Amino acid sequence: xxxxxxxxxxxxxxxxxxxxxxxxxxxxxxxxxxxxxxxxxxxxxxxxxxxxxxxxxxxxxxxxxxxxxxxxxxxxxxxxxxxxxxxxxxxxxxxxxxxxxxxxxxxxxxxxxxxxxxxxxxxxxxxxxxxxxxxxxxxxxxxxxxxxxxxxxxxxxxxxxxxxxxxxxxxxxxxxxxxxxxxxxxxxxxxxxxxxxxxxxxxxxxxxxxxxxxxxxxxxxxxxxxxxxxxxxxxxxxxxxxxxxxxxxxxxxxxxxxxxxxxxxxxxxxxxxxxxxxxxxxxxxxxxxxxxxxxxxxxxxxxxxxxxxxxxxxxxxxxxxxxxxxxxxxxxxxxxxxxxxxxxxxxxxxxxxxxxxxxxxxxxxxxxxxxxxxxxxxxxxxxxxxxxxxxxxxxxxxxxxxxxxxxxxxxxxxxxxxxxxxxxxxxxxxxxxxxxxxxxxxxxxxxxxxxxxxxxxxxxxxxxxxxxxxxxxxxxxxxxxxxxxxxxxxxxxxxxxxxxxxxxxxxxxxxxxxxxxxxxxxxxxxxxxxxxxxxxxxxxxxxxxxxxxxxxxxxxxxxxxxxxxxxxxxxxxxxxxxxxxxxxxxxxxxxxxxxxxxxxxxxxxxxxxxxxxxxxxx
Numbered sequence: 209x210x211x212x213x214x215x216x217x218x219x220x221x222x223x224x225x226x227x228x229x230x231x232x233x234x235x236x237x238x239x240x241x242x243x244x245x246x247x248x249x250x251x252x253x254x255x256x257x258x259x260x261x262x263x264x265x266x267x268x269x270x271x272x273x274x275x276x277x278x279x280x281x282x283x284x285x286x287x288x289x290x291x292x293x294x295x296x297x298x299x300x301x302x303x304x305x306x307x308x309x310x311x312x313x314x315x316x317x318x319x320x321x322x323x324x325x326x327x328x329x330x331x332x333x334x335x336x337x338x339x340x341x342x343x344x345x346x347x348x349x350x351x352x353x354x355x356x357x358x359x360x361x362x363x364x365x366x367x368x369x370x371x372x373x374x375x376x377x378x379x380x381x382x383x384x385x386x387x388x389x390x391x392x393x394x395x396x397x398x399x400x401x402x403x404x405x406x407x408x409x410x411x412x413x414x415x416x417x418x419x420x421x422x423x424x425x426x427x428x429x430x431x432x433x434x435x436x437x438x439x440x441x442x443x444x445x446x447x448x449x450x451x452x453x454x455x456x457x458x459x460x461x462x463x464x465x466x467x468x469x470x471x472x473x474x475x476x477x478x479x480x481x482x483x484x485x486x487x488x489x490x491x492x493x494x495x496x497x498x499x500x501x502x503x504x505x506x507x508x509x510x511x512x513x514x515x516x517x518x519x520x521x522x523x524x525x526x527x528x529x530x531x532x533x534x535x536x537x538x539x540x541x542x543x544x545x546x547x548x549x550x551x552x553x554x555x556x557x558x559x560x561x562x563x564x565x566x567x568x569x570x571x572x573x574x575x576x577x578x579x580x581x582x583x584x585x586x587x588x589x590x591x592x593x594x595x596x597x598x599x600x601x602x603x604x605x606x607x608x609x610x611x612x613x614x615x616x617x618x619x620x621x622x623x624x625x626x627x628x629x630x631x632x633x634x635x636x637x638x639x640x641x642x643x644x645x646x647x648x649x650x651x652x653x654x655x656x657x658x659x660x661x662x663x664x665x666x667x668x669x670x671x672x673x674x675x676x677x678x679x680x681x682x683x684x685x686x687x688x689x690x691x692x693x694x695x696x697x698x699x700x701x702x703x704x705x706x707x708x709x710x711x712x713x714x715x716x717x718x719x720x721x722x723x724x725x726x727x728x729x730x731x732x733x734x735x736x737x738x739x740x741x742x743x744x745x746x747x748x749x750x751x752x753x754x755x756x757x758x759x760x761x762x763x764x765x766x767x768x769x770x771x772x773x774x775x776x777x778x779x780x781x782x783x784x785x786x787x788x789x790x791x792x793x794x795x796x797x798x799x800x801x802x803x804x805x806x807x808x809x810x811x812x813x814x815x816x817x818x819x820x821x822x823x824x825x826x
Contacts, residue, residue: 225394226417228300230459235261238465244290245484246470252483255290260297263371267298269385270374271329274351274365278303278391281325281400285309285318285341286333287472288441288450291355291367295331296445296455303388306399307412308446310791311337319344321402321410325645329353331367338364394418400645401448401597412645413597422638423595423602424456426620428463430607431567433488437466438564440486442477443495444791449571452601453490481561488567493575494709494793496590500582501706501731503556508738515738517552524548525578525585532581532612545585553586562588569593569605573794574677574696577613578704584611592616594677595639598654598661602639604675615674625675626660632681633667634660666694683797685716691771693721698774701764706731707756710784712795713774714802720775724800725757726783748779 224230235243238257245254255263271282282299284306286292299306307325309318311334318341322330326348332338335356342352342361355367378385394417402410439458443450457463469484471477507518527545531537537545557563568583568590575592583590593605594616604625606617619625623637636659643651654662666678679696686692695713698721702711709728715721732747741752757777765773780800788799 224392225421226300226392226396227398227420227456227459228297228389228392228417230421230461231264231297231300232261234459235264241465242467244293244468244470246289247472247476247480252469260290260294263294264297264301265378265385266371266374267294267367268301268374269377270370270372271298271302271304272385272388273373273377274329274370276302276304276328278388279305279397281305281307281327283307283309283322283325283327283330284446285311285337286331286355287311288443288445288470289333289472290470291331291333292445292470293455293468295353300392300398301385301389303392303396305397308399308401308451310402310444310446312791315340315344317410319346321412322346322349325400325412332356392417394421397642399451401446401451403597411647411650414642414645415600416642419600419639419641420452420456421460422622423600423620424452424460425462426602426623426639427452427457427593427605428460429621430605430617431488432608433464433567435464435487437464437487438469438484439466439488440469440471440477440480440484442471442474442480443491446791447572448595448597448601449490449492453488456600478561483561485561485564487564488569489562489565490569490571492572492793493570493579493703496570496575496579496583497703497706497709498728499560500579501728503560504706505731505734505738509734520544521548521552521582521585524552525581528584529577529581529613532584548585549587553588556586557588567591571595571601574700575613576700576704580611580613594665594675596661596663598641598663599635599637599639600641602637603635610674612674615670615676618672618674625669627667627669628662630681631666631668631678633663633665633675633677635663636660685714685721687715687721687771688717688719689771693772695721697772698723698764702760705756705760707735707753708760710795712784712797712800714797721772722776722778723761723774724784724802725777725779727753727779729783746781748781753779 235257241257242254243257243260245252276282282304284292284295296306307327309321323346328348329351330341330349331353332341333355338352338354338356349363351363351365353365353367353370396417397414398417398420399415400412401415402412439454441450441454445451445454454468458466469480471480504518508515524545527537527541554563557565565588568588569592570590571593580590580592589611591606591611592615595601595603602620602623604617604619606615610617623635623639626634628634640659640661643655656662664681666681668676668678670676679694683695684692685695693715698713699711702708702723702725707727708725710726711723713721713723727748729747732753736747736750736752739752747753757779761774761777784800788796790796
């Protein structure tokens with residue numbers, strides 16, 4: 209295979225420490241191998257490394273032909289696809305700054321972010337989004353580069369036309385393209401990632417090439433992947449977790465070769481899993497919770513001779529938990545766990561397309577321990593990672609031998625983590641961002657003079673240096689008794705039930721904690737059917753469901769102090785509205801209306817008579 213070549217046709221003498229230089233080297237190494245697959249009218253198309261490089265260079269040269277200067281910002285609003293990734297690398301190739309935006313943003317969020325970044329161009333892949341953007345006041349935007357239909361507007365540039373201009377520019381002024389690439393340094397900002405907005409308007413997180421390669425390299429070092437890898441891209445590439453998995457990690461030294469299957473529509477995800485059979489998978493907690501719920505629902509709906517399997521796996525999950533926590537496990541229990549992992553698990557994994565999955569990770573929010581141990585019980589080594597947009601996703605993660613639930617693993621190599629007096633996690637390292645775009649005052653609030661990032665998360669370090677996340681600092685609430693309550697502890701316990709898709713605990717200025725519950729309607733219906741319970745819509749009002757929720761609440765209350773108990777609960781009919789979630793499925797707590805009466809008379813559920821107090825009730 210011939211060595212990779214730059215736009216002038218010359219072989220580069222050295223791989224530079226930037227994302228784009230790493231991409232150019234890697235695409236050359238994989239010139240004849242399939243690197244991308246994506247669906248087109250029911251079939252899966254493919255592209256090689258050489259295809260990806262050619263399209264990137266043409267797109268980049270097209271941007272330069274349109275006058276893009278070094279440091280100019282270019283937005284991307286698109287579904288997961290090769291075009292997304294090619295636009296990402298092409299903007300970097302022209303020494304521009306990539307501004308990925310969530311397709312789910314409201315109009316005012318689009319306008320705020322695009323204007324804040326000062327984007328000159330925006331890549332768009334669907335008509336609906338394009339029409340929304342054309343109706344907004346975006347004074348800096350000179351063109352919309354589209355892969356959808358043409359619209360009668362002078363600012364519209366078809367992607368095919370951009371690449372035609374780029375191919376011509378490469379022929380007539382290849383030296384300019386090479387010179388632009390040569391000027392990129394690892395200290396340059398390569399992307400501005402806007403936060404999803406759980407606590408207010410999104411802020412632009414400026415990340416450098418150094419941040420990105422430092423973070424990506426730490427994940428590769430921690431997981432030590434080997435052999436050809438297959439990834440499925442479905443989580444938004446506008447979010448740092450999706451970006452680092454698909455765009456950054458595959459580019460660093462030491463990362464194995466592989467291919468990426470892009471899923472622009474979540475309805476295609478089961479098919480993609482079955483066809484691709486991924487080797488590594490990253491998903492938010494909701495993905496893993498939903499997947500577990502579906503497995504259990506299918507087992508409950510199976511013929512009666514097979515219904516024992518779900519109970520056996522749940523029992524094995526409990527055994528795995530005790531082993532991970534250092535408790536004694538009998539020989540019979542070890543055999544039971546082996547049966548689940550080696551006999552019961554493989555058919556389930558094969559049906560899902562997960563039989564080759566050697567690395568499964570959860571990030572972006574806390575994962576209930578029951579969910580993590582469930583997947584470990586069927587032979588999927590589900591682990592957790594913790595990071596932030598402001599750290600390019602790096603921070604701490606569990607390695608191959610570290611699978612204890614409730615922890616997020618040890619800090620990454622060359623990342624310092626300490627705990628402040630109030631419990632806040634402070635982090636320092638080359639993954640820490642360059643600052644919030646055009647917001648020095650906001651930057652100063654989280655980044656101190658010694659380089660410590662004040663993360664806003666509350667946590668603790670175990671005696672062996674692993675990190676446990678307790679909650680977000682801003683989410684704690686204080687009861688009238690003065691007791692500080694972590695809502696995450698309550699919520700994760702309830703979310704572990706397949707019946708519950710989400711929960712939100714509250715109680716600020718109230719005598720006791722209460723919780724709003726969002727049911728998974730499909731799983732609740734299946735749960736009722738498996739018990740041959742008469743069912744009428746809505747399931748939220750079914751007495752058997754109410755009894756099960758009360759049982760879950762009672763079980764939690766028996767394990768905590770009197771002050772931490774759930775005094776009342778309420779199922780929100782129809783579930784939490786979609787407007788209550790960010791594009792990455794984080795709950796925006798201030799969007800849910802709370803009961804106003806501190807007596808909780810408008811909520812359901814009455815706590816049982818408190819058990820006698822003991823030494824743990826403090």
